[in-house]
Amino acid sequence: MLKNLLKPFVFIAFTILSISHLNAQDANTVLQNVDKIMSAPKDKQGTVQIIVTDKSGDETVREAELKQKGMDKKLYRYTKPENKAGIATLSLPDDKMWLYMPSFGKAVKISLLSKSQAFTGTDFSYEDMSGIPYSSRYTPEFLKSLDPKAYLLELTPKDKSMEYSKIIMTVDKANNYPMVMEFYYKGDEIRKVATYKYLKSGKYWYAQEVTMKDIKKESSTKIVMLDLKFDQGISDDIFTVENLKQ
Amino acid sequence: MNTTKISDSIVALRWPIIIIVTICTLFFGYHLKSLKIDADILSSLPDTDPNALLLKIISKNFGGNNIGVVILETDNIYQTKVLEDIRSITDTLSVIDGISSVSSLTNIINIKGSEYGIEIGRLVDENNFPNSPEAFELLRNNVMSNAMYKGSIVSEDETSSLIIFNLEDGANVNDIAENVISNVSNLKLSENIYYTGSPMLVTSISDLMKRDFVLLLPIAFLVIGFILFLSFRTINGVILPLLTAVISIVWSLGIMGLMGYSMSMISNNIPIILLAIGSAYAIHVVNRINIISKTENQDVVSKALAYVLIPVILAAITTMIGFVSFVFGAYLQMIVDFGIFTSLGTLFACLLSLFFVPAIMEVFKSKKEKDISRAERPSFLSNNVLKPLNTILFKYPKLILSIWLVLIVISIFGVFSIKRSVNIQEYFKEGNPTRQAEKIMVDKFGGTKPVFVYFEGDMQDPEVLKKMIETSEYMEQSPDIYTSMSIAHLISELNFAITGNRKVPDDAEQIQQLWFLLDGNEIMSRFVNKDLTEGIIITKFKSPDNDSKKEFAKYMNAFIESNSTENCKIQITGMPFVDITMDQSLINSQIGSISIAIIFMIFIVGLILRSFLSGIYASIPIIATIIILFGVMGITGISLNIATVLVASVALGIGIDYSIHIISHYNHSIKSNKCLKEAITEAITVSGSAIIINVVAVSVGFMVLMFSVMVPLQYFGILIALSMISSGLGALTLLPVILILLNKNK
Numbered sequence: 001m002l003k004n005l006l007k008p009f010v011f012i013a014f015t016i017l018s019i020s021h022l023n024a025q026d027a028n029t030v031l032q033n034v035d036k037i038m039s040a041p042k043d044k045q046g047t048v049q050i051i052v053t054d055k056s057g058d059e060t061v062r063e064a065e066l067k068q069k070g071m072d073k074k075l076y077r078y079t080k081p082e083n084k085a086g087i088a089t090l091s092l093p094d095d096k097m098w099l100y101m102p103s104f105g106k107a108v109k110i111s112l113l114s115k116s117q118a119f120t121g122t123d124f125s126y127e128d129m130s131g132i133p134y135s136s137r138y139t140p141e142f143l144k145s146l147d148p149k150a151y152l153l154e155l156t157p158k159d160k161s162m163e164y165s166k167i168i169m170t171v172d173k174a175n176n177y178p179m180v181m182e183f184y185y186k187g188d189e190i191r192k193v194a195t196y197k198y199l200k201s202g203k204y205w206y207a208q209e210v211t212m213k214d215i216k217k218e219s220s221t222k223i224v225m226l227d228l229k230f231d232q233g234i235s236d237d238i239f240t241v242e243n244l245k246q
Numbered sequence: 247m248n249t250t251k252i253s254d255s256i257v258a259l260r261w262p263i264i265i266i267v268t269i270c271t272l273f274f275g276y277h278l279k280s281l282k283i284d285a286d287i288l289s290s291l292p293d294t295d296p297n298a299l300l301l302k303i304i305s306k307n308f309g310g311n312n313i314g315v316v317i318l319e320t321d322n323i324y325q326t327k328v329l330e331d332i333r334s335i336t337d338t339l340s341v342i343d344g345i346s347s348v349s350s351l352t353n354i355i356n357i358k359g360s361e362y363g364i365e366i367g368r369l370v371d372e373n374n375f376p377n378s379p380e381a382f383e384l385l386r387n388n389v390m391s392n393a394m395y396k397g398s399i400v401s402e403d404e405t406s407s408l409i410i411f412n413l414e415d416g417a418n419v420n421d422i423a424e425n426v427i428s429n430v431s432n433l434k435l436s437e438n439i440y441y442t443g444s445p446m447l448v449t450s451i452s453d454l455m456k457r458d459f460v461l462l463l464p465i466a467f468l469v470i471g472f473i474l475f476l477s478f479r480t481i482n483g484v485i486l487p488l489l490t491a492v493i494s495i496v497w498s499l500g501i502m503g504l505m506g507y508s509m510s511m512i513s514n515n516i517p518i519i520l521l522a523i524g525s526a527y528a529i530h531v532v533n534r535i536n537i538i539s540k541t542e543n544q545d546v547v548s549k550a551l552a553y554v555l556i557p558v559i560l561a562a563i564t565t566m567i568g569f570v571s572f573v574f575g576a577y578l579q580m581i582v583d584f585g586i587f588t589s590l591g592t593l594f595a596c597l598l599s600l601f602f603v604p605a606i607m608e609v610f611k612s613k614k615e616k617d618i619s620r621a622e623r624p625s626f627l628s629n630n631v632l633k634p635l636n637t638i639l640f641k642y643p644k645l646i647l648s649i650w651l652v653l654i655v656i657s658i659f660g661v662f663s664i665k666r667s668v669n670i671q672e673y674f675k676e677g678n679p680t681r682q683a684e685k686i687m688v689d690k691f692g693g694t695k696p697v698f699v700y701f702e703g704d705m706q707d708p709e710v711l712k713k714m715i716e717t718s719e720y721m722e723q724s725p726d727i728y729t730s731m732s733i734a735h736l737i738s739e740l741n742f743a744i745t746g747n748r749k750v751p752d753d754a755e756q757i758q759q760l761w762f763l764l765d766g767n768e769i770m771s772r773f774v775n776k777d778l779t780e781g782i783i784i785t786k787f788k789s790p791d792n793d794s795k796k797e798f799a800k801y802m803n804a805f806i807e808s809n810s811t812e813n814c815k816i817q818i819t820g821m822p823f824v825d826i827t828m829d830q831s832l833i834n835s836q837i838g839s840i841s842i843a844i845i846f847m848i849f850i851v852g853l854i855l856r857s858f859l860s861g862i863y864a865s866i867p868i869i870a871t872i873i874i875l876f877g878v879m880g881i882t883g884i885s886l887n888i889a890t891v892l893v894a895s896v897a898l899g900i901g902i903d904y905s906i907h908i909i910s911h912y913n914h915s916i917k918s919n920k921c922l923k924e925a926i927t928e929a930i931t932v933s934g935s936a937i938i939i940n941v942v943a944v945s946v947g948f949m950v951l952m953f954s955v956m957v958p959l960q961y962f963g964i965l966i967a968l969s970m971i972s973s974g975l976g977a978l979t980l981l982p983v984i985l986i987l988l989n990k991n992k
Contacts, residue, residue, distance in 0.1 A: 055415075058776065083758040101744075101762070103755040108364050108744055121765030161373040189341045216346060
C-alpha cells in the first residue's frame, strides 16, 4: 500500500533528477558543440584585419597573414602598418609563444604569466585568443533564453585563476556557433561583450567578423577574416621558430 | 547730493522696496542650488602663466590630474596577509564606476628578460601569493631592482605600498572619492589606510569646506546676534543687521550659482565675511535711527537716513575697493572671483542697509518708538569708555602718539621676517589624515608635487628618446628628485629584456618594433600622445621649500636651454614651478592690491568729504594697522599664503570706515564753527560707540574662523580680528591725537 502511494513521488523525483541531469548534459553538449564548430577545420590560412577603435573613435588598422593548424598552432605575420611589417608571433601548444622582430634579427620566447593581458594592443586578452576549448575551462548551465532560436549559457570557470568570473554565451541553436558572449569580471561586473558574425564556407562555419567591446575602456576591436582558406594541408614545419625568421 | 530728498523717497517707497527685496531673495535663493564646490587648485591657475598653462595642458592630455592613490601602511609589506589586503583594495577599486584602471603590487605588469627570452607577466601571481621567506626575498629583489616599483609602488623601507587608480575622463570626482573611501573602509583592514592624489585631495578639501560652512556660519550668526543684542537691546537691532547680511549672502551666492561660478577654498569665506561686514552697515543705520528717535518723533527714519547715507556709502565703497583690489595682481583665479563676489555682496549689504532696513523700520515704526522710549538710558559705552578716552586724548596726546610709533617701529622689524608659503599641506591641521598621507608620500615616495618635462619631437626617434634618458639622469642628480619615468625608460627596459643592453636602441626600426609590445597598453597614454609627437618625463619633487624649488628651476632651465633643439623641443613645468610664480605673486599681489586700495581710498574719501587732507588723515590709522598686521605675522611666524594674503586688503577696506566716521564727524563739527576740542569730543562720543560695537561684532564674527578646520583660515580670522581692533583703536586714538597735535592752535 505504502509502496503504491510512494510510487508517484518516486517517479516525480526520478523525473526531476533525470531532467536536471539531462539539462546539465545538454548544456555541456551545447558547449562542446560550440568548441567543435570553432575547431572543425584542420587548418586555415588567410588575412586577418584588426581594427582597434579607441574611446574617441580613432581607428588603427593592422593586418597580418594568419596560418593556423588545429587550435593551438598559430602564426601571425604582420604586413601593416608598414613600421610593424615583418613582426611575427608564433603560438604553440602549452601556452608557448615566440615573437620575431626583424630589426633584432632574432626570435624571443615570450612567457605569458598573465593571460588576462591585452593581446598586442587590442581589446582581446591572450585568454580570449587562446583557442583552448571552452568546455575544458568552464562549466556551463542553461539560462532562460528569450530568443527561441538561441541557447543562453552561463559559463562558470573551473579554475579560479581564470580572467573572468563568468561568461554568458548566446549560441545559435541551429548551427551551434556563438552569437554573443558577455564577459564578467570580478564582482559580477560586465566587462566586455563579443559579437560574432559567422559565415559558412564549404563545410565549415567560421567567425568572419568578431567585435570585442570593452565597456569600461569604451574601446572596441574588430577582427575580420579575409580570403580564408581551409584544409590546405599546412605543414607542421611552418610552425617552427626557424620559420619565424623568414 | 540732496540726501534729505533721497531719504524721503526711500521712506515713501518702503513697500515696493520690501516687495522687490523679497522677490530678489526668492529668485537668488532658488539659484543657490546650482552653486557647486570646486576645490581644485589647478583650475584656478592662470593661463597667462606659461608654467601653469603647460601644466594644465599636460594634466589634460596625459591625465596627470586624474590619478588617485590609496596608501597602505603597515610594519612590513612582504607578508601574505598584506598582499591579500592589497589585492582586496585593488579588486574593490577596479569595480567602482568611473575608475578606468588600478595598479598595485598585486596586479602590476612585469616584463623581464630571462635566459630564453622575455617574460611578460605580473610581478606577483595574484592567485599564488608568495608565502615563504625565500619567495618574499625574490619579490623583494624584483621590486628593489626596478625603478618602476621601488619608491613608486613600494617604499624603500618596505612599510608602505601604493594602490594607484586612474579616473575616466569626465568622471564625477567627488562620487568616486566617496566610493573609494567607503568601499575601502568596508574592507575593515588592519593596516593604516590613507588617501592622496588630486581627486582625493580635492574631495577632502571640499568636505572640509562643507564642514566649515555648516559649522561656522551658524556660530558666527549667533555670536554676532548676541553682540548686537548686548549693544542695542532691541529686536530690530538684532534682526535687521543679521537679515541684511543674510540677504546679501543669498544674493551674492545666488548670482555665483546663476553665472556658473563655483565655491573655491577662498570664496568659501564669503558668507562669514559678508555676515561680519554686511551687518555693520545696518548697525550704523539702526544706531542712527535709535539716536534720532531719542530726540525727535517726526520723520525719524528719513532724518536718520539723511545723516547716515554718505558715511555708509563711503564705507561700502572703500570696502569694495579693498576687495576689488584683488582683481588686479592676483595670481589665482579663485582670488579674483573672491574679490568680485565679496565686493558685490558688500554693495548689496550697503543697498539693503540704506533701502530695506529703513523701509522695514518705517513699516514697524510704532513698535520701534515704544522700544526706544523704553531703551532711553545712559549709554554704558559713552559713560565708561568714550568720556574717559576723550580726557586721556587731550591730556596725553604725545604719549599716545609715541606708543603708536613704538608699535609701528617694532612691527617694521617684524615685517622683514615674514615667511611665505604656498604649500597646500599647510591647509590641514597636524594629525589630519590628508596631511599624514602627504607626509608619507614625501618621506617614502619622493613627494607629491608633480614635475613634467615635456618633449616635442618624434617619440620613436632614438635621439629624442636618448635625450629623455639624459634629461632624467641629469634631473635625478637633484636632491629633490627621487626617480623619474618616461617612454624612453620603458623602451630601454624592453631592449634590456631582449638584448641585455639597458639603453635606447640606436636603430629607429628596433624602437618601432619594441613599441609593438607596448601598443594598446593603458600606461602609454600617460607618457606619449596619440600621434607620438609629444611625450613627457614624469617625476615628483620632494622639498616644500621655496628656495629648493628655485634652485631646481635654475638647474633644469640651464639644461633645457642648452639641449632643446628644433627636432626635440624641451620644456619643463610642474607644481614647484607654479609655486615659484605663485610665491612671487603673493608679494606682487600684496603690494599691488594694498597700493591700489590706499590710493583709491584716499582719492574717494577726499572726493566725497571734499578734502584731500581728510583722505590722508583717514588713511593714517589703517596704514598703521597694516604695518602692525605684517609685523605680527613676521614676529609670530604666521606665513603669507593664499588665504592670509587677503587680510591686508580686507582689513583696509573695512578698517578705514572707522576713520571715515571720525573724520567726517570732525569736519562737520569744524564747519559748524565748533572748536577742536568740541569737534573731537563729539566725533568720539557720537561715532565712538558705533565704532566699538562694530569692531566687536566684526572681530568676533571673524574670530569664528578660528574654529575652521583649515589652518590658513584660522589665521585669516585671527588676523582680521586683530586688524579690526587695531584700526578701531587707531580711529579712536591715533587719528584724534594727530588732529589734536596738528591743530592745537585752532
